Amino acid sequence: MNIAxxxxxxxxxxxxxxxxxxxxxxxxxxxxxxSRARRFATxxxxxxxxxxxxxxxxxxxxxxxxCVYLGALFLDCTLLIVDHRSRPAHLxxxxxxxxxxxxxxxxxxxxxxxxxxLVLFPADLESHPEMPMGRLCSGKNPQxxxxxxxxxxxxxxxxxxxHANLQHTIRSITRWAQIDGNDRELTTxxxxxxxxxxxxxxxxTLGGTVYIEEKLQDIPRxxxxxxxxxxxxFPGTPGGFKMILDRFPEQFARHGRGLKYVIVNxxxxxxxxxxxxxxxxxxxxxxxxxxxxxxxxxxxxCYNDHRxxxxxxxxxxxxxxxxxxxxxxxxxGEPGEILIxxxxxxxxxxxxxxxxxxxxxxxxxxxxxxxxxxxxLTWKGRVKEQINIxxxxxxxxxxxxxxxxxxxxxxxAVVGGPDEHTGETVVAFVVPRGEPGKRMEIGIRKFxxxxxxxxxxxxxxxxIEEIPRTDAGKTKRMSLKERLIP
Amino acid sequence: MSPNDLKLxxxxxxxxxxxDEQYRDENGPDTIETWDSLAMVRIATGVxxxxxxxxxxxxxxxxxSIGDIKAILRSHDIAFDQ
Numbered sequence: 001m002n003i004a005x006x007x008x009x010x011x012x013x014x015x016x017x018x019x020x021x022x023x024x025x026x027x028x029x030x031x032x033x034x035s036r037a038r039r040f041a042t043x044x045x046x047x048x049x050x051x052x053x054x055x056x057x058x059x060x061x062x063x064x065x066x067c068v069y070l071g072a073l074f075l076d077c078t079l080l081i082v083d084h085r086s087r088p089a090h091l092x093x094x095x096x097x098x099x100x101x102x103x104x105x106x107x108x109x110x111x112x113x114x115x116x117x118l119v120l121f122p123a124d125l126e127s128h129p130e131m132p133m134g135r136l137c138s139g140k141n142p143q144x145x146x147x148x149x150x151x152x153x154x155x156x157x158x159x160x161x162x163h164a165n166l167q168h169t170i171r172s173i174t175r176w177a178q179i180d181g182n183d184r185e186l187t188t189x190x191x192x193x194x195x196x197x198x199x200x201x202x203x204x205t206l207g208g209t210v211y212i213e214e215k216l217q218d219i220p221r222x223x224x225x226x227x228x229x230x231x232x233x234f235p236g237t238p239g240g241f242k243m244i245l246d247r248f249p250e251q252f253a254r255h256g257r258g259l260k261y262v263i264v265n266x267x268x269x270x271x272x273x274x275x276x277x278x279x280x281x282x283x284x285x286x287x288x289x290x291x292x293x294x295x296x297x298x299x300x301x302c303y304n305d306h307r308x309x310x311x312x313x314x315x316x317x318x319x320x321x322x323x324x325x326x327x328x329x330x331x332x333g334e335p336g337e338i339l340i341x342x343x344x345x346x347x348x349x350x351x352x353x354x355x356x357x358x359x360x361x362x363x364x365x366x367x368x369x370x371x372x373x374x375x376x377l378t379w380k381g382r383v384k385e386q387i388n389i390x391x392x393x394x395x396x397x398x399x400x401x402x403x404x405x406x407x408x409x410x411x412x413a414v415v416g417g418p419d420e421h422t423g424e425t426v427v428a429f430v431v432p433r434g435e436p437g438k439r440m441e442i443g444i445r446k447f448x449x450x451x452x453x454x455x456x457x458x459x460x461x462x463x464i465e466e467i468p469r470t471d472a473g474k475t476k477r478m479s480l481k482e483r484l485i486p
Numbered sequence: 487m488s489p490n491d492l493k494l495x496x497x498x499x500x501x502x503x504x505x506d507e508q509y510r511d512e513n514g515p516d517t518i519e520t521w522d523s524l525a526m527v528r529i530a531t532g533v534x535x536x537x538x539x540x541x542x543x544x545x546x547x548x549x550x551s552i553g554d555i556k557a558i559l560r561s562h563d564i565a566f567d568q
Contacts (some may be wrong), residue, residue, distance in 0.1 A: 083526065114526055390524070420529050421524060421528070421531075442499060442500065442503070446503045449503045449520065454519075454520050454522065455524075457503070459528075
């Protein structure tokens with residue numbers, strides 16, 4: 001079933017309930033969003049869009065964006081969500097790779113002017129007629145989304161996700177996070193990525209309310225909104241929560257105490273911050289989950305219930321399976337590649353042979369992990385990010401987790417740098433607390449020496465002001481490695 | 487402490503991550519756990535950069551202590567405290 005059908009059902013059930021609230025406080029009921037999305041569907045159909053057509057959406061977080069999103073899903077189009085800050089070359093690549101005719105944006109931008117097929121979000125949307133209800137969600141196209149991976153290490157790949165994949169994820173999260181129609185979520189997550197989008201699918205299925213912020217900016221105001229609007233759910237990235245916990249812990253504790261839960265995803269979170277969150281919000285359930293665009297929400301944990309497993313990302317979500325190494329002889333207590341299977345799994349990448357990414361129906365994630373005897377998974381990094389010190393291998397994540405325990409380290413990222421003796425050497429980029437210098441560098445390296453094998457201890461520490469990361473919170477390691485080239 | 491001692495101590499602290507008080511002539515691979523073969527190579531490279539003297543492979547493999555490093559450098563007219 002088309003996930004936009006869930007929205008139609010909810011709009012029929014609770015038409016007057018607020019679905020979306022914008023950052024300026026403007027509220028939109030389910031009935032109003034349904035009306036606007038139907039009007040946009042009419043506009044899009046007039047440009048020739050229909051079932052199975054691929055349409056690019058490139059919007060910042062906004063109410064208009066979700067109207068466009070729903071309107072295009074009503075027509076059974078397959079949507080390609082491209083971050084509105086993407087470079088024109090990326091949009092052109094996606095457009096060419098997926099043979100897309102139409103792309104929708106909120107406004108014209110000079111650098112995109114040469115790309116044909118633009119449909120502007122109209123200022124006079126209300127003047128377009130609503131598409132008849134009987135023509136919505138025909139069920140003629142099982143494919144819902146094609147999400148392009150960042151391509152930080154190669155050519156971007158279009159991850160195909162069906163309505164069935166997304167419906168499974170909605171059911172799964174609803175079950176393990178115990179979300180219901182009374183919940184009110186405040187999201188600062190980019191709705192160009194699956195983490196934020198999937199939460200929106202859940203809320204429109206259950207009849208909840210979503211407060212949309214374009215990004216995590218003006219944190220004091222956002223924290224005040226948590227208490228003023230009696231928000232119950234506040235999902236975020238580890239980097240975002242780290243900023244809040246570092247700089248606004250008292251405000252977070254004061255305004256966040258009514259939160260039913262927080263959910264973290266996208267990257268590992270340092271133990272120190274997990275403990276801090278549990279201490280600050282003792283009555284809030286703190287969920288972490290692990291997944292990829294190809295296999296969203298594959299494992300989860302509620303740290304309140306498993307305080308002895310804070311380094312893990314939990315056990316498989318309902319309906320999914322994970323193993324390490326090989327499906328036939330899975331590893332326990334030893335590192336290996338994480339494999340995932342389940343109804344949430346992509347059926348492959350658009351326009352390419354996806355068979356190398358699958359083995360016996362299991363998806364090869366490219367992530368390294370360890371499953372303990374209790375079945376809890378610990379994420380250890382990317383297989384391709386491994387640093388090779390003259391044959392001895394390590395992942396950046398294991399060094400980064402140690403670095404983050406040091407009092408002088410506000411943030412960090414580890415990469416392999418060139419070394420004339422060993423091929424590669426461990427280099428740490430550190431955002432310092434306090435005055436950086438040789439004394440701090442030696443102190444941090446000595447600290448690492450007490451917790452890591454010597455070959456894993458950074459031989460060099462580069463102090464920088466900020467770790468470059470993607471919007472999804474992933475470290476841009478290539479960008480850091482480039483700084484090491486003489 | 488002479489300038490050359492200071493320079494060598496800082497070099498060894500950086501490579502071996504030792505404490506200042508471990509900078510003693512008798513300390514070497516047997517007493518400093520981080521002094522492995524790779525550290526040996528890094529010490530030789532560091533000495534070359536800091537003192538403008540390139541150790542021969544024979545000198546490198548004969549190093550058994552911090553005192554040995556000083557002895558080699560002294561034999562090339564680089565002065566250290568007694």
